[in-house]
Amino acid sequence: MAIREIDTDLITRTVKRLCLEATTVLNPDVLEAFEKGRAQETSPQGRAIFRQLAENARIAREESISLCQDAGMAVVFIELGQDVHLCGTDLTASVNEGVRQGYAQGYLRPSTLDPISRENYGDNTPAILHLDLVPGRGVKIHVLPKGFGGENMSRVVLFHPGAGLEGVREFVVNRVREAGANPCPPIIVGVGIGGNFEKCALIAKRSLLRPVGERHPDPAVARLEAELLREINKTGIGPQGLGGCITALAVHVETYPTHIGSLPVAVNLQCHSHRCKSAVL
Numbered sequence: 001m002a003i004r005e006i007d008t009d010l011i012t013r014t015v016k017r018l019c020l021e022a023t024t025v026l027n028p029d030v031l032e033a034f035e036k037g038r039a040q041e042t043s044p045q046g047r048a049i050f051r052q053l054a055e056n057a058r059i060a061r062e063e064s065i066s067l068c069q070d071a072g073m074a075v076v077f078i079e080l081g082q083d084v085h086l087c088g089t090d091l092t093a094s095v096n097e098g099v100r101q102g103y104a105q106g107y108l109r110p111s112t113l114d115p116i117s118r119e120n121y122g123d124n125t126p127a128i129l130h131l132d133l134v135p136g137r138g139v140k141i142h143v144l145p146k147g148f149g150g151e152n153m154s155r156v157v158l159f160h161p162g163a164g165l166e167g168v169r170e171f172v173v174n175r176v177r178e179a180g181a182n183p184c185p186p187i188i189v190g191v192g193i194g195g196n197f198e199k200c201a202l203i204a205k206r207s208l209l210r211p212v213g214e215r216h217p218d219p220a221v222a223r224l225e226a227e228l229l230r231e232i233n234k235t236g237i238g239p240q241g242l243g244g245c246i247t248a249l250a251v252h253v254e255t256y257p258t259h260i261g262s263l264p265v266a267v268n269l270q271c272h273s274h275r276c277k278s279a280v281l
Helices: 008-024 028-041 042-064 091-105 161-179 199-210 217-231
Strands: 004-007 073-079 084-087 128-136 139-146 155-159 189-195 249-260 265-271 277-280
Touching: 004 139, 008 073, 008 084, 008 091, 008 139, 008 249, 008 277, 028 042, 028 249, 042 128, 073 084, 073 091, 073 199, 073 265, 091 155, 139 199, 155 161, 161 265, 189 199, 199 249, 199 265, 217 249, 249 277
Parallel strands: 004 084, 073 128, 189 249
Antiparallel strands: 073 139, 139 277, 155 265, 189 265
16 A cells, blocks of 8 residues: 655644634534533523533634633644655644644643743643554544643542452542532543553543543443443532532543453543544544
8 A cells, every 4th residue: 555645734734723623612412412411400500500501612612712711731642544654844743833823823821831840831832642553544633622620630540450340430430529510510531441550541531532422332331331420420519519410421431451460440530611623634
């Protein structure tokens, strides 16, 4: 198969566009989840919050302004076809330039800084880049601007295998309960089970790329997602933490083989402003 050449300038332009779109336009699956949640919510205050969330999304879309003052850190997943040759600048540099341009054009709050000096870089770079080499001649880019209300409430734990599935359930539900209003519910709960310390966290975050509420293809995992969602919505935290029966819009679980001596579990919480856009080149 012939090698396909793609100039990294196209990567930059695409990342810029996705940053702008993700931070101003919620996907239809998120808006549908809002409507479904509003219909199921028993609290009058909770239903009013769902209406406000939908109105906020409308204003952001129509006026091209940020859905939230926290435009987060840009998490970028790239699936790079093995028959693609990238020409031009370094891939990481081209991604960061796209983030820099997108956040500047969108007047998005600069939030990235040095963790020691706390000096703000002023341009929201660098991005968090995850690169996968896949078959084919295409490039797929996902941009997930991740706010830190939910990120700060996320956790990784490595259980002894004896904790079993019951230990996993208890950990996930308790993490949501302890997070309370901090991640700005109604939330999407990403769960990673298996792998090792970093892998379970990565697959938990990757689960957020799935359309909201789309079930895992493995029936056993899909049942676990449904069970966790029911238990989380029994916590009574509700929209914006003000009480109600819809604390989470969805639970997405991803799994990966792990070591016989461990049971890694990660919970990555995503706020109601679930910003994610994708493009195929």
